[in-house]
Amino acid sequence: MNPPPSSVSPARSRERRQRVQAAETGVAVLKALGSLGGRASLTLIAAHVDESPAKVHRYLVSLMEGGLVAQDNATQQYFLSLESLLLGLAAMRQADPIRMAEASLIRMREELEITCFVAVMGNMGPTIVRFEEPGLPVTVNVRVGSVLSMLWSATGRVLLATLDEGRVRALAQAELDDATPEQRAQLDPDDPIGVLQQSVRDAGCAVVRDTNLRGISAISAPLYNYTGRPCAVLTALGATGGFDASPHGAVGQAIRREAQAISRLLGNVSGEARVPA
């Protein structure tokens, strides 16, 4: 008396597929509203997801019941409301540069066999917070927790060029005041910090050869978050000579590409940076 198995299974799996499909349609409607700037008419949303207005309306009702979407009484437009905003706030708390850089660090270590790290601006200066090295590492005396030079490290130079903060400039000025004539000769005689900042901004990365650690070259690029603010720096380093320390070499390209990919994960989708004036 039971129905044959052949008639149960397809029905079950169809139901299962449908349920998932419905959730995916709901997600598509929600994302369409986001893509349309957060507020749009039913007609526009339906056109965006290529479904009938009647069908899209049912999904909007579900999204409204969940508080993700609301309808404007005056214009009849739908807009992303409180629960969408709260989801975004929770997502922002998860958009941590250290976590988001994880996959890039491993990719660079494995594909390019280089030492690479993520640094942030700590209260003492640029500070390494995540460090990856290949099986045959280059010997360097920096590790997680190390505070780097503001003016002589590639990491510090990226922060100097992208963060418009008084303490960053003050740290760089203090290091400039303490510079040896040899160090000073590497910088512009008239505007040592200004010219350095501009060259980093123009190249989208900073390169140093032997200025911070003897025999070591490094390339750094900034990580930007969803506000366009630089929130961390991605750096690769290697022995000078065995490491192509030019912005357009293999490592330079990889650093800039990975920094852009991480910035995207942090919500910087347009690639917009808030460059200090």
Place this chain on the structure above:
Amino acid sequence: MNPPPSSVSPARSRERRQRVQAAETGVAVLKALGSLGGRASLTLIAAHVDESPAKVHRYLVSLMEGGLVAQDNATQQYFLSLESLLLGLAAMRQADPIRMAEASLIRMREELEITCFVAVMGNMGPTIVRFEEPGLPVTVNVRVGSVLSMLWSATGRVLLATLDEGRVRALAQAELDDATPEQRAQLDPDDPIGVLQQSVRDAGCAVVRDTNLRGISAISAPLYNYTGRPCAVLTALGATGGFDASPHGAVGQAIRREAQAISRLLGNVSGEARVPA
């Protein structure tokens, strides 16, 4: 040969219900992840929505395909990812205090028959941006676009007490320097601005009687956004005498209740305010 209508309709309507139900379950799973801080294990999410882990997993797969959720390889935890962050940014652009105050203004106008408005800190000072008045309005010489006093209007006093900005203090100080002895006598002799700020913070609203407009009393309360920053002020005003200008009277209670409701719509769910030190 067609199936009888009675067998088609329930099936159709069941399918329709299911589709909506599936979208709602997807929304519930997404919101659960948000409530759990933006990152959680499958077990925890399933417990939170009171569904089986197997079922919740299918919804998470749909959410992952839409880019709203991602899975951490190291911990197997799910977390809100880029598309959730972008939805939140679009929702924040919609969380406009003027728009969100609309319903409150109409409710206060209709239920309390009072004149009420929303003001923001403009470049010249506190500026009215939305104005509602009842059928029998009290005659006042302020309207949309009017710039109010920083020190002598209830609106200005709320901004002075909640916004920690140099130009706000400078405007208040300039008005204090220009005050008549009569005006000056209304404030604390030793710390006129500091005592005023503290009294507004303690009451959660500012009250003035005849200090800004002769014969007019007003009560104002701050609107906070999702960062805890005061982004606008909600004010009710009326003829002194015909208007209960006390923080705990009917209008005072309504203003504070409506200000909290608007702040909630702006993402200030915890009621947290960033009070200046």
